[in-house]
Amino acid sequence: MKILVTGKNGQLGRELQNLCPIEHELISLSREELDISDRQMVETVIQQHCPEVIINAAAYTAVDKAEKEQNLVFSVNLDGALNLAKFCKQFGIRFIHISTDFVFDGQKSSPYSELDEIAPLGVYGASKAEAEIAIQKIFPESVIIRTAWVYSVYGNNFVNTMLRLMSDKEQLGVVADQVGTPTWTGTLAKVLFALVKKESAKGIYHCTDLGVASWYDFAVAIFEEGKIYGLIPRDKKLTINAITTEDYPTPAKRPSYSVLDKSRLTKELDVELQNWRNILQQALSIKAQKL
Ligand SMILES: NC(=O)c1ccc[n+]([C@@H]2O[C@H](COP(=O)([O-])OP(=O)(O)OC[C@H]3O[C@@H](n4cnc5c(N)ncnc54)[C@H](OP(=O)(O)O)[C@@H]3O)[C@@H](O)[C@H]2O)c1
Structure with a gap:
């Protein structure tokens, strides 16, 4: 398969390059090579490469900054996704798009299914929710993967931020009343x-690692595993305090449960998901080998 990936330098874009099976030809393009919000560029680049599948790993993902940059957010997350979906439909290309748990308001207390009502709380979530609706309307054959709490060994994410802070600080407060699932x-x-x-x-389809955690649980696991894999000094003393969302206000409201x-994913695909903590160990061991 010839697969075109947008957002080459993002967390997911980089991992797709790392893990691409040998049978596929992967064309990964950065924002400079393919700005998805530029309709003309999208058409030209797709015609130039003639992929059989497009995976849209590009997005505006700065959730808090998004509250003040609504136009930019929507131009990437809605218009950009739609540009891709439209030309995929026109040229007979499969389209795989990535969405987020932030399309939900977090009011449930049991896992969200693909059929649950969406009700985003912030600008980022709204842009992703509108994109889901519009993509399904114009090109219903598209695949949309909703994921959550994404981290990788590269770039800015919760794991890398925690590893850095945990090496420097003696006290950390981490939110314990937002619950979800970390996903590598x-x-x-x-x-x-x-x-x-x-x-x-x-x-x-919904796709995260398995299990449930608060940001506090995730931080404690990063500290424990980070020491084991030599990413934090083994004798490091740190107190991690469980705090509330109220103690740590952010510009964008986040779902408290996501x-x-x-089950749809694991029933229909030949993939086995694993508990988030096992996966964290694997990710940190890879990170340690890269140092
Ligand atoms: N991160 C999370 O916790 C999370 C959670 C749920 C869902 N998701 C979704 O998962 C997907 C991948 O996320 P990620 O964490 O890999 O994101 P990321 O690390 O922020 O990467 C996004 C990439 O998109 C690129 N980009 C931004 N605007 C673009 C444009 N107009 N045209 C082309 N490329 C553009 C960025 O380019 P630059 O490098 O030039 O900035 C960046 O490389 C996204 O759809 C995101 O919404 C993420």
Whole structure:
């Protein structure tokens, strides 16, 4: 398969390059090479490469900054995604798009299914929610993967921020009343390549690692595992305090509960998901080997 990936330098974009099975030809393009919000550029670049599948790993992902940059957010996350979907439909290309748990308001207390009502709380979530609706309207054969709490060994994410802070500080406060599931980009890449193979797949699928955690639980696990893998000094003393969302106000409101039900994905695809903590160990061991 010839697969074109947008957002080459993002967390997911980089992991797709790392983990691409040998049978595929992967064309990964940066924002400079393919700005998805530029309709003309999207058409030209697609015609130039003639891919069989497009995976849209490009997005505006700065959730808090998004509250003040609504036009830019929507031009990437809605217009950009739609540009891709339209030309995929026109040229007979499979389209795989990535969405987010932030399309939900977090009011549930059991895992969200693909059929649950969406009700985003902030600008970023709204842009992703509108994109889901518009993509399904104009090109219903598209696949949309909703994921959550994404981290990789590269770039800015919760794991890398925590590792840095934990090495420097003696006290840390981490929010304990937002619950979800951390997801390694390696899991997402594996699932995305399985979806590429499964040509009958269409519609929305949920994909995260397994299990449930608060940001506090995740931080404690990063500290414990980070020491084991030599990413934090083994004798480091640190107090991690569980705090509330109120103690740590952010410009964008976040869902307090966003665990996703993955049963559609695991039933229809030949993939096995693993508990987030096992996956964290694998990711940190890879990070340690890269140092
Ligand atoms: N991160 C999370 O916790 C999370 C959670 C749920 C869902 N998701 C979704 O998962 C997907 C991948 O996220 P990620 O964490 O890998 O994001 P990321 O690391 O922020 O990467 C996004 C990439 O998109 C690129 N980009 C931005 N605007 C663009 C444009 N107009 N045209 C082309 N490329 C553009 C960025 O380019 P530059 O490098 O030039 O900035 C960046 O490389 C996104 O759809 C995101 O919404 C993420």
